[in-house]
Amino acid sequence: MKQKFNIIESTCVPLPLENVDTDQIIPARFLKSTSRDERFFGENLFRDWRYRDDGTPDPGFVLNDSRYGGEILLAGRNFGSGSSREHAAWAIAGYGFKVVISSFFADIHKNNELNNFVLPVVVSDDFLAELFSTVKADPSTRVRVDVPAQTVTSLATGRSECFELNAYKKYCLMNALDDIDYLLEQRPKIEAYERKNV
Amino acid sequence: MNTLFDKIWDAHVVQHVEDGPDQLYVDRLYCHEVTSPQAFEGLRARGIRCFRPEKIVCMPDHNTPTHDQDKPIADPVSRRQVEALAANAAEFGLTHYGMMDPRNGIIHVVGPERGLSLPGMTIVCGDSHTSTHGAVGAVAFGIGTSEVEMVMASQCILQPKPRSMRIRIEGTLGPGVTAKDMALYLMQRLTTAGATGHFVEYAGSAVRGLSMEGRLTLCNLSIEMGARGGMVAPDEVTFAYLKDKEFVPKGEDWDRAVARWRTLCSGDDAVFDREVVYDAADIAPMITYGTNPGMGMPVDGTIPADAADKALRYMGFRAGERLLGKPVDYVFLGACTNGRIEDFRAFASVVRGRRKAPGVTAWLVPGSWEVYRQIVSEGIETTLAEAGFEIRQPGCSACLGMNDDKVPSGKYCLSTSNRNFEGRQGPGARTLLASPLTVAAAAITGVITDPRTI
Numbered sequence: 001m002k003q004k005f006n007i008i009e010s011t012c013v014p015l016p017l018e019n020v021d022t023d024q025i026i027p028a029r030f031l032k033s034t035s036r037d038e039r040f041f042g043e044n045l046f047r048d049w050r051y052r053d054d055g056t057p058d059p060g061f062v063l064n065d066s067r068y069g070g071e072i073l074l075a076g077r078n079f080g081s082g083s084s085r086e087h088a089a090w091a092i093a094g095y096g097f098k099v100v101i102s103s104f105f106a107d108i109h110k111n112n113e114l115n116n117f118v119l120p121v122v123v124s125d126d127f128l129a130e131l132f133s134t135v136k137a138d139p140s141t142r143v144r145v146d147v148p149a150q151t152v153t154s155l156a157t158g159r160s161e162c163f164e165l166n167a168y169k170k171y172c173l174m175n176a177l178d179d180i181d182y183l184l185e186q187r188p189k190i191e192a193y194e195r196k197n198v
Numbered sequence: 199m200n201t202l203f204d205k206i207w208d209a210h211v212v213q214h215v216e217d218g219p220d221q222l223y224v225d226r227l228y229c230h231e232v233t234s235p236q237a238f239e240g241l242r243a244r245g246i247r248c249f250r251p252e253k254i255v256c257m258p259d260h261n262t263p264t265h266d267q268d269k270p271i272a273d274p275v276s277r278r279q280v281e282a283l284a285a286n287a288a289e290f291g292l293t294h295y296g297m298m299d300p301r302n303g304i305i306h307v308v309g310p311e312r313g314l315s316l317p318g319m320t321i322v323c324g325d326s327h328t329s330t331h332g333a334v335g336a337v338a339f340g341i342g343t344s345e346v347e348m349v350m351a352s353q354c355i356l357q358p359k360p361r362s363m364r365i366r367i368e369g370t371l372g373p374g375v376t377a378k379d380m381a382l383y384l385m386q387r388l389t390t391a392g393a394t395g396h397f398v399e400y401a402g403s404a405v406r407g408l409s410m411e412g413r414l415t416l417c418n419l420s421i422e423m424g425a426r427g428g429m430v431a432p433d434e435v436t437f438a439y440l441k442d443k444e445f446v447p448k449g450e451d452w453d454r455a456v457a458r459w460r461t462l463c464s465g466d467d468a469v470f471d472r473e474v475v476y477d478a479a480d481i482a483p484m485i486t487y488g489t490n491p492g493m494g495m496p497v498d499g500t501i502p503a504d505a506a507d508k509a510l511r512y513m514g515f516r517a518g519e520r521l522l523g524k525p526v527d528y529v530f531l532g533a534c535t536n537g538r539i540e541d542f543r544a545f546a547s548v549v550r551g552r553r554k555a556p557g558v559t560a561w562l563v564p565g566s567w568e569v570y571r572q573i574v575s576e577g578i579e580t581t582l583a584e585a586g587f588e589i590r591q592p593g594c595s596a597c598l599g600m601n602d603d604k605v606p607s608g609k610y611c612l613s614t615s616n617r618n619f620e621g622r623q624g625p626g627a628r629t630l631l632a633s634p635l636t637v638a639a640a641a642i643t644g645v646i647t648d649p650r651t652i
Binding site for chain 2: 024029032
């Protein structure tokens, strides 16, 4: 959902698994919807890890653990690999996450998050490990993601890192603009390109 | 610098957005039914039309059943999604190959076989296996639905330029080793994140030696190494494959096009951000034992001691175990990875004169109606029928659980598809990825078998 980003300060939900693929984030059988109802996808986020075969919540899965909550998902390395399904980003947004922190994101999913006003924040493996352990030790640990300053800070330890975000995307996130808004203004340039090249 | 990838990418840059991505012109957008409805919905909400409708080709493939396609789809939700694509294509004036259209099939099989994907093009689709089309010498990559909408609205996409990577495979492949095994070997060596952020050019004598179908398989699996896309420089193999296809230039236009396409190669002075070299002789027929495509090994190997517990628990395997001789419940030949004519020829070469193992359910699914017609005209259907196999109707089938072809929970499926993720072929399904030859060997023995021993 289009929204203006500035400073987000929140507790975190830790998912310390590596190579979480988009089939796990949202299984294919939920891809048959023809609408962009984020709530529907959010309800089915991590469906097959979150619910047992009989449909009851699996108490061992972090989304069902009442100690953890917040707008930040902490995820292991290579988050969002596999399928290009944007439904995965819709599910993450629909569940209520605004930020995903990991040490490495798969390319397509990273773009999909950005296009849905979910901010993928890349931190070092070392900082990620520290965040996992502090959040596990104390689920009330808060993390601050400062978009204008491009910093992520653990309020438990004070440790901070800068994260990458190109100036264009930063402007889009801070002003709730998307790429299509931008491209629609570029049509004269596109037509000029076509006259020369197509 | 001066790589094949740079040449094509740079020629399509409309502008570089200051402190941001490139605005890249797109020559071809493919749409299937799963990742396009919300993009069309977005256009309607903005009150705009497709900017260049003639560059967009649509076809359903993920939800299509692989039998009785002349009847309405039984699952009402699948049916609605397939019907929505047809209605959207009509509303926005786009080319649409619906179910039962003789040109229908899996979008990544149909594009190259109709000559809709050509050397030097930029090609996108809301599907990660769009990397397939790179085999003709194009820059092709998968995108999300917002990006599909972006291309519909402007024929452009905003995209940071990936880094370049060359993977050279030199030498000659051994007997029973296919393009699929090359790809599974690369994933095992590089991991599923080994090429993330990069666009790969495949080169070297073993890649040059591949048929077009083999190159399509190899490029298809680029995404499974994390790569943005993969490509092979066009050569005589490419030109022979493309000549006379429906949407390929004809006559003098063809000659001019080929002359232009011959310039599409990395220069001798090309500098890649990353380069790796492998020896084709080191590659054996491969199989996966885990829950991502990088968890592979030679079919006669043993599961590594350090394999992830969670994956082995899901698969019902133990570290140190061999897979040879383990029973399989299902075999699947098909998908955008291995649903082309050469894959059916390979499968038929193994099962010819033999019988399907009792107890094995076999799904043999051509990637398109064109492939289906070739299977019939080459007599492959007869060979397969004599061995107890039937050919189904084209579609994505058992590659992912979106149609009727789902593997039941706990069952083992030896599959030519591209992903062995948890639940990929149905909730609880256990997928082992392999080549058409290895899958065929198991289809007749009923157990995991080294195709070199048949």
